[in-house]
Amino acid sequence: MxxxxxxxxxxxxxxxxxxxxxxxxxxxxxxxxxxxxxxxxxxxxxxxxxxxxxxxxxxxxxxxxxxxxEGDAPKAQPRQRPRTAKPPKPKKGAASAITSATAYVSIEPASTDSPLGKGYSGLFDRGFRGLALVAAWYGPEEERIQKGQEALNRWVEWALLPPKDIAGPPGSNSGSFWSASSQDHENLPFQTWLSRLNSDQSSRTVLSGLTAEYSRPYLLNAGSLPVLLGPHDDQVEFSITAGDSIGLTSTGLPHNSNENVDEFPTGWMFDTGGLVLNLDWAQQRDVDAVQLLAIAVVPHIDQEVYTYDEATSGPDFQMQGTVQIWALQGRRTEKDTIEPSNQRPRLQKTLCLYGGRVKIVRWSPTCRHLAILSGGTVHVVDPGEDENGAYQEIQQPIASLSITEEDVKATTLTWVTFNRLAIGYSDGSIALWSIYPACLLSRHPVHHSPVINIESGYPSLPYLVASTPIGGFVKIVDLRSPSLETSEAGVLSVNTIPNLLAYSDHLLGFYALSPTSNVLNTMIGFMHHAHFPIVRRVFTSDRFVTSLSIGRTHPHLLVGTTDGSLWAMNPQLELFQGRRDLSDRIRVLQHEHRPAENFPPGSPASERGVSRIIQGFKPEKNRHTKLEPPGKKKKGKGKGGEEDAEGDEVTGHGDPSRGIVHEPLTRITAVKWNPNHGYGTWAAVAMASGLVKVLNLGLEDMEE
Structure with missing residues (x-):
C-alpha cells in the first residue's frame, strides 16, 4: 500500500x-x-x-x-493565504456575544513564594497556627471550632504523657470525642446482626485442640533469654522463657509480689518466643473486664539468612501461622483509676492456622471478633473462652475473605464497622467486604503497588479510609463515594514497613511516615482529613521509624525506632503552637539486643542472645537545628522576622551519619495504646527479641 x-x-x-x-x-x-x-x-x-x-x-x-x-456555487479561486478578519468590537454597555462553556477563562497562576519553588493554593496557609489553624480545620461552624479548641485546651498542659484520670471515672464515656454516643447508635443494629449470626450454625467459629504431636510445628523458641533490667547504673539480670511473664516496678526492676502485698507493679513484661509483627487490644465495654491482647508472632528464623530455593522446596514452607492471646488484669485504686494488678499476664491460648504466617491481627471495634491476615486471606473468628494456654487450630472461621478469580493477595486490613472490613491487596486495590453474609461489596483501584498500611476513621469517620502503598502517594478515599471523595499527599514516598499509619479521633486526621524525597528524613506527619494533601510535621527522629500509635482516649503519640527507642509526645503542641515555641518529647525506654553468635557455647546467652532495657531518660526538644549542606547560605527572615521554613513541613536535609545499622532484633516492631476507657494510658510495646512490655504511662495530677 x-x-x-x-x-x-x-x-x-x-x-x-x-x-x-x-x-x-x-x-x-x-x-x-x-x-x-x-x-x-x-x-x-x-x-x-x-x-x-x-x-x-x-x-x-x-x-x-x-x-x-451545485449550480450557483462560485467557481474555485486560486489558492492564496486567507486573511483573518478582525473581530467586531462589542458595543458599549452590551454583553458579550457568547458566554459558552468553550470560552477560555483566565485564572491566576499558583503562588511560588516557597524557597523550594513549590506552589500551593489552598484554603489556609502553612504558617497557620493556634486559633487560626483550629478555625481552618474545624470551621466555619462556630460549634465545631469551639469543640476543636476544647480538644486543644484539654491536653495543652500534658506535653509528654497523658494523665491517669483522663475523662472522669472509668467507663463514664463510651463514645468518641466528637460524637459521644456514636457507639450507642450502632448498638441496636449490632445486636440484631449478632443474633442472626449466632443463630446460623454454619457461620460459627469451630476450634479444635491440638495434641503435643500436632502442635509441634507451631511451637516457637523455648530457650531462655537473659534480660538486664533496672536503672542504667544498677541493673540486674533476669532470665525469661517463652510464655513466662513478670511484673515491673517504677524503676524497671522485677516486682516480687510475695515480699510486700501492698506494693503493686507499674507494668509487666512477657516473652512471646518469636518475632512480633503486629498486636492489638480488644474493645471492652465493661470497665472491670479482663484486657485481651492479640499478638501475631512468627519464628525468628523467618528473618535469618537461609537458602531460599532449598527452604521453599518443601510443601510446608512458612505455612504455620500463630496468634497469641494474652489476658491482663487491672485493679481499681482509691482515686478511681485502674492500674496493673499483682496478677501476672497469662497466655490464654494460641490460635493456629495452616495456610501462611499471620501478619496482622485486628479486633472488632464493637465485639470480640478477631480479623486475622494469613497467607493472603483474611479470616474472621471468635477466639472463645480461656483455655489456659492451649494450642487450638481454627477449623471453621466466621468468614474467610479472599478474591479467588484473580492472582491477588490481601496485604493489610482495617475495621470500618462491626460488619464491614476494608482490605488492601497486592495489586494496589482496596475492597470493602461484608462479614455476614460474606460478600464483596465494592473494590476500587487506588494504588499502583501493594498496599502496606490502611486505617479507618472509626468511630467519627468510619468510611473514610487512608492507605499507604509500598511506592506511591498516601491517599484517602471515602468508601461511600470513592469516585468523588479522593485525595492524596502530592509527594512520592517509599514505605516498606507496616504499623506506620494511625487515625486520631481528637484531631480528625491521620498520622503517617511523612512523604519525602530524602531517604534519611525520618519524619512523622499529620494530615487532616479535610485538607489531606497538606502534611504538617510533628516528629523528627534521629533513626528510622518502625511503628507508631495514637491514643483513642487521649491525643498522645508513641513512636518506635530501629535503635530500640520508644518516644512519647503530645503532637497537638507541635501543630498548634507558634513556630518559635519548641515542644518537648521523652524517650520512654530503649531496648538493646546482642545475638547468640556473639557468646561462647554453654553460656546463658548462647541460646537466644541477651537483651537490655534502659529507662529514666530526661525530656528533650522535639525540633533541632536544621542541618544545612556544606557551602549553602542560611535562609533569610520571612514576614514578621520569623524564619521562613515553609518547606520544612515535608522536606529537610538529612545527615548521612544518621544512617546507622543496628542489630535486627533491637528494633521496636509494634506499639499500641489501649483504646478502652479507664485503660487508655496502658501501652503495649513489642521488641524484635520477642519481649513485650505493657506499661501504665499515665501521670499523676499536677496539683498532687
Whole structure:
C-alpha cells in the first residue's frame, strides 16, 4: 500500500479562531493550505500502475458531477493565504456575544513564594497556627471550632504523657470525642446482626485442640533469654522463657509480689518466643473486664539468612501461622483509676492456622471478633473462652475473605464497622467486604503497588479510609463515594514497613511516615482529613521509624525506632503552637539486643542472645537545628522576622551519619495504646527479641 504524496510533505498554517463571533465561524470554516502544485487526495499517483488509473478516473468524474450539480456555487479561486478578519468590537454597555462553556477563562497562576519553588493554593496557609489553624480545620461552624479548641485546651498542659484520670471515672464515656454516643447508635443494629449470626450454625467459629504431636510445628523458641533490667547504673539480670511473664516496678526492676502485698507493679513484661509483627487490644465495654491482647508472632528464623530455593522446596514452607492471646488484669485504686494488678499476664491460648504466617491481627471495634491476615486471606473468628494456654487450630472461621478469580493477595486490613472490613491487596486495590453474609461489596483501584498500611476513621469517620502503598502517594478515599471523595499527599514516598499509619479521633486526621524525597528524613506527619494533601510535621527522629500509635482516649503519640527507642509526645503542641515555641518529647525506654553468635557455647546467652532495657531518660526538644549542606547560605527572615521554613513541613536535609545499622532484633516492631476507657494510658510495646512490655504511662495530677 502506497501513501499519498500529499501526506508525505504537508505544510499547515495556524488559524486564529474567534470565539466571540459564532457567525464568522459558521460562514468561513478554517481552510488548510497545501503545496501550490499539490494535488487532491483523489488524484494521487495517477501515473502509477494501470490498475490504479481506473480508480483515479472514477474519483475525478464523481468530483465533477458533484460540482456541476451545485449550480450557483462560485467557481474555485486560486489558492492564496486567507486573511483573518478582525473581530467586531462589542458595543458599549452590551454583553458579550457568547458566554459558552468553550470560552477560555483566565485564572491566576499558583503562588511560588516557597524557597523550594513549590506552589500551593489552598484554603489556609502553612504558617497557620493556634486559633487560626483550629478555625481552618474545624470551621466555619462556630460549634465545631469551639469543640476543636476544647480538644486543644484539654491536653495543652500534658506535653509528654497523658494523665491517669483522663475523662472522669472509668467507663463514664463510651463514645468518641466528637460524637459521644456514636457507639450507642450502632448498638441496636449490632445486636440484631449478632443474633442472626449466632443463630446460623454454619457461620460459627469451630476450634479444635491440638495434641503435643500436632502442635509441634507451631511451637516457637523455648530457650531462655537473659534480660538486664533496672536503672542504667544498677541493673540486674533476669532470665525469661517463652510464655513466662513478670511484673515491673517504677524503676524497671522485677516486682516480687510475695515480699510486700501492698506494693503493686507499674507494668509487666512477657516473652512471646518469636518475632512480633503486629498486636492489638480488644474493645471492652465493661470497665472491670479482663484486657485481651492479640499478638501475631512468627519464628525468628523467618528473618535469618537461609537458602531460599532449598527452604521453599518443601510443601510446608512458612505455612504455620500463630496468634497469641494474652489476658491482663487491672485493679481499681482509691482515686478511681485502674492500674496493673499483682496478677501476672497469662497466655490464654494460641490460635493456629495452616495456610501462611499471620501478619496482622485486628479486633472488632464493637465485639470480640478477631480479623486475622494469613497467607493472603483474611479470616474472621471468635477466639472463645480461656483455655489456659492451649494450642487450638481454627477449623471453621466466621468468614474467610479472599478474591479467588484473580492472582491477588490481601496485604493489610482495617475495621470500618462491626460488619464491614476494608482490605488492601497486592495489586494496589482496596475492597470493602461484608462479614455476614460474606460478600464483596465494592473494590476500587487506588494504588499502583501493594498496599502496606490502611486505617479507618472509626468511630467519627468510619468510611473514610487512608492507605499507604509500598511506592506511591498516601491517599484517602471515602468508601461511600470513592469516585468523588479522593485525595492524596502530592509527594512520592517509599514505605516498606507496616504499623506506620494511625487515625486520631481528637484531631480528625491521620498520622503517617511523612512523604519525602530524602531517604534519611525520618519524619512523622499529620494530615487532616479535610485538607489531606497538606502534611504538617510533628516528629523528627534521629533513626528510622518502625511503628507508631495514637491514643483513642487521649491525643498522645508513641513512636518506635530501629535503635530500640520508644518516644512519647503530645503532637497537638507541635501543630498548634507558634513556630518559635519548641515542644518537648521523652524517650520512654530503649531496648538493646546482642545475638547468640556473639557468646561462647554453654553460656546463658548462647541460646537466644541477651537483651537490655534502659529507662529514666530526661525530656528533650522535639525540633533541632536544621542541618544545612556544606557551602549553602542560611535562609533569610520571612514576614514578621520569623524564619521562613515553609518547606520544612515535608522536606529537610538529612545527615548521612544518621544512617546507622543496628542489630535486627533491637528494633521496636509494634506499639499500641489501649483504646478502652479507664485503660487508655496502658501501652503495649513489642521488641524484635520477642519481649513485650505493657506499661501504665499515665501521670499523676499536677496539683498532687
Amino acid at each position: 502506497r501513501t499519498r504524496k500529499s501526506n508525505r510533505n504537508k505544510r499547515y498554517t495556524i488559524e486564529k479562531y474567534d470565539f466571540e463571533n459564532s457567525e464568522d465561524e459558521q460562514a468561513t470554516p478554517p481552510s488548510r493550505v497545501q503545496k501550490a502544485d499539490g494535488r487532491n487526495d483523489d488524484e494521487f499517483d495517477v501515473a502509477a500502475e494501470s490498475e490504479d488509473q481506473d480508480e483515479a478516473i472514477d474519483a475525478e468524474s464523481s468530483h465533477s458531477d458533484t460540482t456541476a450539480s
